[in-house]
Amino acid sequence: MCGIVGYIGEKKTVDFLLDGLTKLEYRGYDSAGVAVMEGKNIFVEKSVGRLDSLKEKLKNKTLNGVIGIGHTRWATHGRPSDVNAHPHTDCHGNFVVVHNGIIENYMPLKEGLIARGHKFISETDTEVVAHLLEENYTGDFVDAVRKVLSLIEGSYSLVFMSRENPDVLICAKQENPLVIGLGKDENFIASDIPAIISRTRNTYILNDGEIGIVKKDSVKIIDRQGNAIDKKTFHVTWNAEAAEKGGYEHFMLKEINEQPKAVRDTMSKRIAKDGASIILDELNWDKKFLDSINKIYIVACGTAYHAGLVGKFYIEKLARKLVEVDVASEYRYRNPIVDENTLVIVISQSGETSDTLAALKESRRLGAKTLAITNVVGSSIARQAENVIHTWAGPEIAVASTKAYTTQLILMFMLALYMAQINGTIPADRLKELICKLKKIPAQISETLSDVDPIKTFARQYGFNEDVFYIGRSLDYCVALEGALKLKEISYIHAEAYASGELKHGTLALIVEGVPVIALATQKSVYEKTLSNIKEVKARDAIVIGIAATGDTELEKYLDHVIYVPDTDELLIPLLTVVPLQLLAYYAAITRGCDVDKPRNLAKSVTVE
Numbered sequence: 320m321c322g323i324v325g326y327i328g329e330k331k332t333v334d335f336l337l338d339g340l341t342k343l344e345y346r347g348y349d350s351a352g353v354a355v356m357e358g359k360n361i362f363v364e365k366s367v368g369r370l371d372s373l374k375e376k377l378k379n380k381t382l383n384g385v386i387g388i389g390h391t392r393w394a395t396h397g398r399p400s401d402v403n404a405h406p407h408t409d410c411h412g413n414f415v416v417v418h419n420g421i422i423e424n425y426m427p428l429k430e431g432l433i434a435r436g437h438k439f440i441s442e443t444d445t446e447v448v449a450h451l452l453e454e455n456y457t458g459d460f461v462d463a464v465r466k467v468l469s470l471i472e473g474s475y476s477l478v479f480m481s482r483e484n485p486d487v488l489i490c491a492k493q494e495n496p497l498v499i500g501l502g503k504d505e506n507f508i509a510s511d512i513p514a515i516i517s518r519t520r521n522t523y524i525l526n527d528g529e530i531g532i533v534k535k536d537s538v539k540i541i542d543r544q545g546n547a548i549d550k551k552t553f554h555v556t557w558n559a560e561a562a563e564k565g566g567y568e569h570f571m572l573k574e575i576n577e578q579p580k581a582v583r584d585t586m587s588k589r590i591a592k593d594g595a596s597i598i599l600d601e602l603n604w605d606k607k608f609l610d611s612i613n614k615i616y617i618v619a620c621g622t623a624y625h626a627g628l629v630g631k632f633y634i635e636k637l638a639r640k641l642v643e644v645d646v647a648s649e650y651r652y653r654n655p656i657v658d659e660n661t662l663v664i665v666i667s668q669s670g671e672t673s674d675t676l677a678a679l680k681e682s683r684r685l686g687a688k689t690l691a692i693t694n695v696v697g698s699s700i701a702r703q704a705e706n707v708i709h710t711w712a713g714p715e716i717a718v719a720s721t722k723a724y725t726t727q728l729i730l731m732f733m734l735a736l737y738m739a740q741i742n743g744t745i746p747a748d749r750l751k752e753l754i755c756k757l758k759k760i761p762a763q764i765s766e767t768l769s770d771v772d773p774i775k776t777f778a779r780q781y782g783f784n785e786d787v788f789y790i791g792r793s794l795d796y797c798v799a800l801e802g803a804l805k806l807k808e809i810s811y812i813h814a815e816a817y818a819s820g821e822l823k824h825g826t827l828a829l830i831v832e833g834v835p836v837i838a839l840a841t842q843k844s845v846y847e848k849t850l851s852n853i854k855e856v857k858a859r860d861a862i863v864i865g866i867a868a869t870g871d872t873e874l875e876k877y878l879d880h881v882i883y884v885p886d887t888d889e890l891l892i893p894l895l896t897v898v899p900l901q902l903l904a905y906y907a908a909i910t911r912g913c914d915v916d917k918p919r920n921l922a923k924s925v926t927v928e
């Protein structure tokens with residue numbers, strides 16, 4: 320995820336900027352840059368790759384400026400490169416801006432700016448902000464920033480610097496973190512506390528809609544209308560390590576809690592304004608193209624494979640196309656029946672998984688059309704595939720995949736809707752209804768995350784069992800597989816997921832008194848059948864924890880414990896039911912004293928066979 324730093328004071332700004340960016344390296348990035356006010360000019364330096372290459376470029380420069388901004392970029396719009404790195408400037412280098420987040424309406428804004436004579440040099444969404452500032456500046460920097468904020472849509476934290484106003488930095492926050500650090504004759508701005516913690520612990524944590532006007536000896540907070548806000552300072556007590564995790568005990572828990580934002584970022588720019596269709600600018604598919612495809616493969620590993628299973632369900636149900644799902648390590652060696660009429664979709668958070676990359680190359684060799692779904696712009700998989708759609712989850716640091724999975728589900732769902740739109744396999748009112756429900760998912764995930772106490776209790780009670788079973792039918796089964804993987808990989812408890820109807824073909828022999836079974840029962844179309852299977856395990860004295868949608872009054876009649884998630888369409892409910900399963904795995908691992916973020920024998924990115 321991108322990192323932001325800013326400094327205004329009496330010391331050489333570049334020292335703080337580089338130090339602050341170094342403290343943010345743990346967040347992941349692909350390029351970096353700084354802008355420093357040198358006399359009457361703004362000096363900008365940027366570099367793709369590690370911070371060391373930026374430092375190398377700056378090595379022989381004498382920068383004495385005392386006001387500046389810096390950025391580490393995690394690419395979303397445009398590949399990682401020197402040009403796409405932040406800071407971005409307007410046509411004349413009068414305004415400089417750094418940005419975290421996504422400007423959703425940047426395309427129409429950019430078209431308008433180009434038509435009015437502005438010259439763009441990068442592929443980023445951010446550059447529009449600098450040009451908008453240039454266009455709206457009439458001598459009052461704060462007013463111009465407020466005007467720009469009224470024009471842009473999306474999520475952002477932004478810091479602005481102006482050549483004509485060398486005594487102030489302005490920053491603004493909307494759905495991305497931003498903090499102002501308060502010093503003596505100096506003030507700091509950062510996207511995250513670790514960047515400033517060695518300089519000051521007195522801060523203002525900005526809220527959405529707030530604008531900070533930061534001078535070396537004063538900080539003023541205003542709202543979008545320009546009204547002053549009387550804000551309380553926040554004294555940071557975390558140590559540096561806790562600060563990196565945003566106050567959470569582990570990256571995994573932080574990332575679980577980031578899901579509402581990750582999901583919102585991934586979906587929002589891809590929904591038409593009227594909420595009646597899906598826009599996937601990355602693809603230029605039409606009916607002729609889809610008619611030419613007679614088979615779709617989804618190929619991936621681990622959690623991404625589980626997202627693929629859900630994807631199969633979506634595409635078959637909504638777009639009425641046949642889909643096979645395969646684990647990449649099997650697919651690549653089994654001489655798959657693939658030709659130019661096959662579409663192969665590979666899913667990979669890292670974009671570097673060796674098996675998935677090899678499966679992609681093999682598919683291309685066989686002549687298939689290829690599409691990659693990945694979280695890392697410029698990754699090997701993104702570069703090899705003909706088409707790419709990115710999840711915008713931000714970097715995932717914990718080995719256990721959480722927000723990558725939910726954003727992959729979002730994209731699989733949107734892809735299926737997009738194909739259904741083209742194919743004419745979904746009535747317009749059903750499409751609108753599903754999009755409307757989709758838009759509510761981020762808030763519903765937040766609601767699910769707000770009540771973790773029962774999950775903690777179950778984890779403490781059952782965290783020392785040696786075996787746990789997960790059961791479900793239809794999409795519940797796909798989520799059960801993911802829940803079992805999460806538990807296995809971080810708590811080392813043996814966990815298996817079964818299609819509920821399959822239990823009686825062997826595994827029921829293992830269900831005896833006291834064995835914990837997590838039963839998902841949210842799929843209305845197979846609800847009665849699921850209930851029968853739950854009764855079967857209950858009859859064998861298993862301890863059954865149900866996962867149900869709010870409003871289900873049946874399940875608790877048979878079970879001691881039911882965890883409820885908000886109700887939504889049965890197609891979308893995997894995005895909610897997976898959350899308590901992630902938390903259950905997390906708290907079970909804590910109960911057992913496991914190293915949650917770095918489980919044994921596993922790597923975040925598996926680049927070997």
Ligand code: M6R
Nearest residue numbers: 621622623667668669672719720
């Ligand atoms: O980077 P990828 O999505 O290609 O990684 C695939 C798997 O290695 C990954 O999902 C793995 O299963 C996770 N540790 C699961 O939490």
